[in-house]
Amino acid sequence: MDVPGLHYLPNWLSEAAQRAVLASVDAAPWSAELRRRVQHYGHRYDYGRRSVAGGAGDRVAAPVPAWAAELAERLHTEGYTAEPADQVIVNEYEPGQGISAHVDCVPCFGPAVAAISLGSSCVMDFIAPDGATRVGVPLAPGSLSVMTGPSRYTWKHAIVARKSDPGPFGRVQRGRRVSVTFRTVVREP
Numbered sequence: 001m002d003v004p005g006l007h008y009l010p011n012w013l014s015e016a017a018q019r020a021v022l023a024s025v026d027a028a029p030w031s032a033e034l035r036r037r038v039q040h041y042g043h044r045y046d047y048g049r050r051s052v053a054g055g056a057g058d059r060v061a062a063p064v065p066a067w068a069a070e071l072a073e074r075l076h077t078e079g080y081t082a083e084p085a086d087q088v089i090v091n092e093y094e095p096g097q098g099i100s101a102h103v104d105c106v107p108c109f110g111p112a113v114a115a116i117s118l119g120s121s122c123v124m125d126f127i128a129p130d131g132a133t134r135v136g137v138p139l140a141p142g143s144l145s146v147m148t149g150p151s152r153y154t155w156k157h158a159i160v161a162r163k164s165d166p167g168p169f170g171r172v173q174r175g176r177r178v179s180v181t182f183r184t185v186v187r188e189p
């Protein structure tokens with residue numbers, strides 16, 4: 001079954017580009033505020049308040065680095081985002097780590113959320129609004145996924161915290177996966 005509004009593009013990044021992005025990510029400092037390590041650029045997302053930081057006293061995120069701005073520009077020129085994304089979160093998952101089921105903050109971010117997968121593959125589960133339908137989407141390294149429409153606003157997504165995923169020929173062991181996610185911050189009128 002297809003997840004409505006979800007676009008999946010394998011091999012969106014060449015192997016050389018994947019290595020270059022991973023090297024840039026690994027040269028930058030990580031935040032350990034969550035169980036998985038993250039890097040926030042452009043705007044810091046506050047997981048506790050479910051809001052984009054910017055008020056008095058908020059810690060300000062580093063500016064979007066050049067390698068990520070180039071990818072945001074490419075996503076825009078290829079028509080995946082209406083504007084170049086201005087907020088980037090890098091996530092790192094060691095085998096056994098995941099992300100619980102959620103919808104990305106609706107008032108905070110625009111209608112397209114794009115993610116590039118690097119390192120190991122993993123299965124991302126999409127859960128329909130009825131709560132019963134669950135679709136596992138394998139995300140390969142170098143792939144781009146873009147959540148729009150129902151997949152962005154009404155379906156939840158999750159990565160189960162486990163060390164392997166079901167595949168067509170048996171279990172697939174996970175390795176370290178890094179995702180780079182691109183969002184557009186919605187400003188209050």
Ligand SMILES: O=C(O)CCC(=O)C(=O)O
Nearest residue numbers: 089091099104115179181
């Ligand atoms: O790791 C991913 O591909 C997605 C992470 C995610 O859902 C998020 O940062 O909101």
Ligand SMILES: [Fe+2]
Nearest residue numbers: 102103104157
């Ligand atoms: Fe998400």
